[in-house]
Amino acid sequence: MSLWPMHRQATGRKRMADFFAMGGYGSYIWPGYAVFLIVLAIDAIAPRLRRKRVLAEVRGKLKRRQARETAA
Amino acid sequence: MNRLVLWFHKIGSPPTFYRIAGALAPWLFGLAILLGAFGLYGGLVLAPRDYQQGDAYRLIFLHVPCAWMSLFAYAFMAVNAFIALVWRIKLSEILAMASAPIGAAFTFITLVTGSLWGKPMWGTWWTWDARLTSELVLLFLYLGVIGLYHAIEDRRQAARAASFLALIGIVNIPIVHFSVNWWNTLHQGSTVRLMGPSKISSDMLWPLLTMALATHIWFFASLLARTRIGLLELDGGKDWARDVALADAPAGNGAKAHG
Numbered sequence: 412m413s414l415w416p417m418h419r420q421a422t423g424r425k426r427m428a429d430f431f432a433m434g435g436y437g438s439y440i441w442p443g444y445a446v447f448l449i450v451l452a453i454d455a456i457a458p459r460l461r462r463k464r465v466l467a468e469v470r471g472k473l474k475r476r477q478a479r480e481t482a483a
Numbered sequence: 484m485n486r487l488v489l490w491f492h493k494i495g496s497p498p499t500f501y502r503i504a505g506a507l508a509p510w511l512f513g514l515a516i517l518l519g520a521f522g523l524y525g526g527l528v529l530a531p532r533d534y535q536q537g538d539a540y541r542l543i544f545l546h547v548p549c550a551w552m553s554l555f556a557y558a559f560m561a562v563n564a565f566i567a568l569v570w571r572i573k574l575s576e577i578l579a580m581a582s583a584p585i586g587a588a589f590t591f592i593t594l595v596t597g598s599l600w601g602k603p604m605w606g607t608w609w610t611w612d613a614r615l616t617s618e619l620v621l622l623f624l625y626l627g628v629i630g631l632y633h634a635i636e637d638r639r640q641a642a643r644a645a646s647f648l649a650l651i652g653i654v655n656i657p658i659v660h661f662s663v664n665w666w667n668t669l670h671q672g673s674t675v676r677l678m679g680p681s682k683i684s685s686d687m688l689w690p691l692l693t694m695a696l697a698t699h700i701w702f703f704a705s706l707l708a709r710t711r712i713g714l715l716e717l718d719g720g721k722d723w724a725r726d727v728a729l730a731d732a733p734a735g736n737g738a739k740a741h742g
Binding site: 430433434435436437439440442443444446447450451453454455457458459461462465466467468469470472473 | 512523527528532537538539541542545546549584585588591592595596599600602603701705708709711712715716719720724725727728729731732
């Protein structure tokens, strides 16, 4: 470990680069982790969107029924 | 009726389940994300390089937990499908149908990470090996259940037809699980065992088990979130669902609850 700050910075960058290189397998590891995170993010977000749609449908049905009852 | 049956009946009633699931789901999502971050840090940073596979083995921390989940979600779906068909319990129909897309997501991740792992280790993205083929069949079964559920107009009839398909598909589960023992092909055998010692060092095992726990918790978080919507959809005409819908409405846009 060198006491020179510039040298230390270079070591930090190299360690970072080593980490992302994954011993030469980075191009297999990182897409795998990306797919995992993206698919699970979709899994969490999709129901939220559907919830909005379902609630709007329930309100729509209720409104139509009330309109019918008022007319009758 | 004894107290347990009463309790069960109360939990299973849509408004109660909706409320409890709504209170639990955010905590489960949070816990799954925390554990997942911890497990991935352990797997990517702390765990040592494998002496045979180098860093390529680090896909195990996604591949194996997701593969376990692909089977777990199917078993969960099949048990609820069985209950739905025999006792016609509404909640079970919805639980079964809610687990299908989550199981499909985990199966998809399993296939993709397996492919990305196979290329550098076996030299091919895909092979018609027994384990890979049966896992692909599992994905098609999930898609079949989801497709059938959405192809039939009446929600309850749709759930029963899809539950029936889910039950037939359960023959595939032991085939996926035992395929590496029955046919000796490219896919390696089990690394982690319930009985007897696992063939993996402990600084690799704990991130793997942490990820397994995180994905299980995620499954239940997503399941509860999806089941709530299923209940709202099915009970759309009932008072409790209307109250939820009206409470959610943007100001000035709601109808009166009891008009």
